[in-house]
Amino acid sequence: MALPIETGQPGVIVIGETEPKDELSMPWNVIVHNDPINLMSYVAMVFMRVFGYPRARAETLMLEVHQKGRSLVWSGGRERAELYVHQLHSYQLLATMEKSGA
């Protein structure tokens, strides 16, 4: 957070970085990675089940995984990201989480 710092010179203040960004408030991304075995139809079904996405969105994300090797499937708080990664692992998808902008 940027805070004003007293310089000792009358009327002069400097705006500086006095502390790192509040990491706790930074969103986490849930990423699903491509693998050669999982079926495309199965991956789309898992996205619908875990995130409640409509079929069209689930299939778009599934195709992104297939074609680009990975897809950002959800972004938000850390605890929810951990829950989603755990659920995706229970469906045997390759999923990781990372801090947004990392």
Place this chain on the structure above:
Amino acid sequence: MIDLSVQPLDEKRILISGIPSVLAAMLRELPEILELRDSPDARARLHPNPTAGSDNINREWHQLADPELRHLFVSAGETVTRDLTALTADKENGDAWQVAFPIEHVPAWMNALNQARLILGEVHKIDEAEMNRTDFDPQSPKHMAALRVHLLGYLLHLFVELDSAHEPGKHI
């Protein structure tokens, strides 16, 4: 002609019918394949790291999450293994087989079928090119493993279709 299908038998049971003999043989091998889940490669695939670079998070995660995941995978395998004891000849489909099981076992079937495919993929180092193969040498363990991954995948796909045939939000 054998017509493999996965359909509700009634309100409480699912029937897989028209199972070709070759797929029936593979299903009988499922328990043996699933026992390989603790081999190093299969274990790494079934219990992947949750982050790409944080050793601390990964270590803590594995301590907390792995036992629960393993219990889920083992339990699914045991359920399907028990169901497979009811595998019988499908008299309406020539040289085929069939099996019926409670509808609540569908998630276990999907889990176990996918587990087996992933385990075969890891144990036999099956990559994208191998999955795109159209010719299979019966003498090659890798080719035969890829064929098994495809056939078990076809059955899994029928389960996915069964799931999507139901009302959105209501899963079997």
